[in-house]
Amino acid sequence: MYALLHGLAENPALPPELLDRLIALADDELAGTLARRADLDRGRAVALARRVEEAAVSLAYEGRLTADDVDPAEWPEAALALLDRGAAPAAWARAFAVDPDPERRRRLAACPGLPPDVTERLARDPVPSVVAELAWLGPAGTAARLVAHPHLSVRRAVAENDATPPAVLASLLTGEGLPPARHCRVCAVDGEAAESVPLLGERCGGDHESAVGHLRESVLRHPGTPPQAAARFADDPRPPLRWALARRVDLPRKACVRLAADPVPRVRAALAENPALDDDLVRVLAGDPDPEIRRAAARHPRVALDVLVPLARTTPLGTGLLPRIATASxxxxxxxxxxxxxxxxxxxxxxxxxxxxxxxxxxxxxxxxxxxxxxxxxxxxxxxxxxxxxxxxxxVMTGVAANPDTPAALLEELARHEPPVRRALREIAGHPAATPPALLACLADARARPLAAGHPALPPAVLRGLLADADAGVREAAAANPSLPPAEMARLLPEP
Incomplete structure (x- = not known):
């Protein structure tokens, strides 16, 4: 029954009176689907939020609920969503800044356009994750101020902030001008006990080695980090740092040469796609004994055609369009x-x-x-x-079936082919020109069956049978089919 109700909640042809009945019996998951409907007006949005409080959050994010509809004391999560959209009064931000729940303060810290006094209070919050959220999303001035925070999770958030100035990023790499960090998520016990539980493989012997490594990895990934400061890590003994470095598009050639000979294939593969590489180094990596590195070289945006064509002959490159081919003259x-x-x-x-x-x-x-x-x-x-x-x-049948201009008669012939071409059936099941005979043939394939069940060209009589299918995905797709008669939709709902 649940699959049928979920399908109805997705059905764009659901009559208004049946939508009201669905809202009246919605649970958390069903409410999430209903909240995304295009025909959900303000009155129904409020009714849905009152039925399932969690739905109020998505409704607020989508603009279905406004500040006039939301009481922060009743729906605090929805109020935070409106703050995140910049659609709530500043008084709400000031109230949440002193909320005893640190998770709400953390969510507030992620909101744009906070009043200066709220930002100031959050920057002094005793819980590191609150300050880290501010450091991650705040303006350049906030990031520059928080770079000296004693907790490394805050410093890492600064390193991941797009607005952090280059000089601040360089200081995070070298530590110059910064006081020593006192806490990391492994050793910290004050303020946020949950962060004292390390993730798998993390360690701290007193010098916060795991946290420092993660921090430097974030700095090396940041496009604003000065390239010369980053290039010094080409010989770092930690592979994750060399991998992060290999992805930078502003690498000096000397660093590229070192990384092209890196013993870790993942590092060489990251470098092989890097636009910073010159033609000579692309050629070197295109001849790498590891096929993953050769495939990565084939994805380089400027790989020479006289390199790419031999690669295509000897190395499986998949079925996607390669960047160099997409920009060919x-x-x-x-x-x-x-x-x-x-x-x-x-x-x-x-x-x-x-x-x-x-x-x-x-x-x-x-x-x-x-x-x-x-x-x-x-x-x-x-x-x-x-x-x-x-x-x-x-x-070629799968490709022909995927062609948007393939006519209905040809789709029918492809669907009747014996033995069936199953990948072609899946393309036909979603093709706008598919006819009832073609779709009936698609129903015989387990993976094409849910796609065909949702196709609006499927006859209503067939849809009725699919509502009782053994596969929940098929039942849901049939209930979501806009060609399902309204009387059948009503029959699927419990009596009010």
């Missing part, structure tokens, strides 16, 4: 389309903005992998799509 695109190398033609076949002549040539390609890659490209004619199926059979 018209001349380069034509070069790839005309290549005698199938791997080159397949690379460019994943583009969905090809000129019509290039698209059609690839659709006529004798290589099945090339044809399968271009099959979903919009604009292909029915004749070409059918010719692809005749030429390559099952190998």
């Amino acid at each position: 018209p001349d380069e695109t034509e070069e790839l389309v005309s290549s005698a190398e199938p791997a080159a033609r397949r690379l460019v076949a994943f583009r969905r903005d090809l000129p019509a002549t290039a698209r059609d040539r690839l659709a006529d390609d004798p290589d099945a992998k090339v044809a399968a890659a271009v099959a979903p490209h919009p604009g292909l004619s029915e004749a070409r799509l059918r010719a692809m199926v005749v030429r390559h059979g099952r190998q």
